Amino acid sequence: MTEWEKYQQIRREAAYTGLALLVLILFWCWAGFGLSGVEMEIFGLPLWVVTSSIGVWFFALVLVQLLLKYVFRDMSLTEKKGDDEDE
């Protein structure tokens, strides 16, 4: 990758990370407040307690997996010699 391509890729990754945050916030709202009225119980706990703790945690892990699989790319962290002398 050239320096320009790397920067574009990094911007893309940062933007999608931000998007993942947004999705996680929405899921978090739904998993806690959204489900707090549901009567169902799991392991003696109201449904929202489970979805808003372990549920949010797992959902975050899935989001990170998706980011890594579809958005993040490997790149060399050192610059290729020669193409970055002071112009």
Next chain:
Amino acid sequence: MSNGGNLAALLPLLLFMAIMIGIGFYVQQAQARGFGRNFVQQYFIGNHDLGGFVLAMTTVATYSSVSSFVGGPGMAWQIGFGWIYMAVVQVTAIFLVLGIFGKRVALLSRKFDAVTVVDIIRERFQSDGLASLAAFIIVLFFCATMTAQFVGGAKLFAAVTGYSYEMGLLLFGLAVVVYTTIGGFRAVALTDTCCALIMMVGIVLLLYYVLSAGGGYTNLMANLHANHPEMFTPFSDGHMPAGLYLTQWILVGICTIALPQSVVRGISYKDTASLHKAMLIGTAVVGFMNIGINFTGILAHGVLTEDLAAYGGVDNIIPRTIVTVMPPALVGLAIIGPLSASISTISGLLIVASSAIIKDVYLHRAHKQGKEPGTRQLRVLSMLATAIIGLVVFMSALTPPSLIWIINMFAFGGLETAFFWMLLLGLFWRRANKLGAFLSMGGGTLVYCLTQGLGFKLMGLHQITIGITASLLFFLLGTYWGKPQDERVLAKFFPYREN
């Protein structure tokens, strides 16, 4: 509780601290072989050498403080599952900072031979004044945070083992100063990894004994349902206001990406595969810790059945629980967990504070005067700076200020206000300039500290909302008022497409 001291509780702790110091010496020996090339880079950042697992662990361990292990679960005991719901927002902290800043600072640091976040700020905004202000804010707030960590750890030690506060401080406090001083960043990263692992062991151990002392899970839950039904609702009968959820998202979730002690970890790793791995491991670990320890705090109702007043505040809940449920022989093991949270935060802050003084202030001055200090001299000075800051903080913790939670939060929000927009906009927005950064950092932090100090709130929300908004407004004001950065500087940060 004060049975004159539980010797069995002391031994595992002594052993653990000995191992930590051993790691410090080992790292120093190992690094001494490849010496001379670039001591500063080696001592303060570990030669861009961290793999994914260690990167994840050191980021999590530095981020998780003693209050996540003592004050936090104490609040969970009082409030219930709403507290876990709030605490779980911290699963965002690791993947956000590594995902947004990880590669950006890794590339930039290599380009400019940067070792600290302040180095990058200096290059981006071409301002020594701004860099000095940033270094000053880092040292000031880090010292406050470190003191709070020392105090929290030593109080816990005293409450659980029955030995004195001073002895606890001496024991783990000196150990952390010693191993950070001799081993530098590399030792910090390795010891952090041990700390993070032992924190998880501690949580599992405590959870197990709380469950068995409380008569089993089903029994505990039945009692909770009967006696504290409000704990099963998100707002916990008003104990957990909606505004708190909002501000915690900002304070311990989103804005933590700008904490210099986290961002600097983006300079330290080896390759992008390590970074990717760390995002996943870090998120898994931080989630496990936050849910695990706070859940344990709630379940402690099975053993601490009286009112909060009977235990003298939320900070005493976890120490009391440890003493009540753990067999005396295992108390030592259980206390290493929270103490690890404390020392791993201190070590991470200590090395960054020291780098701010040596790299950002001293070395920069020397270079400006055309001097190039020798490796020997740098080595002595770097270690001296680390030791002195460590000892100053250590001494201030001997006469402890009260309310660790608030001191900690004061510094936390202050750092976020100072660095959030400057790093986010500075690194991703061409237009961002020196004046904006200056106003944002200086003005924002001032507004935050004033409102926090005076207790002024808007709509009852934590002052971070005011601080972070003011910081943004100042940034935009300065950016549109002042002139853009020099095109040659910008070209290095925002490369053009090559033809």
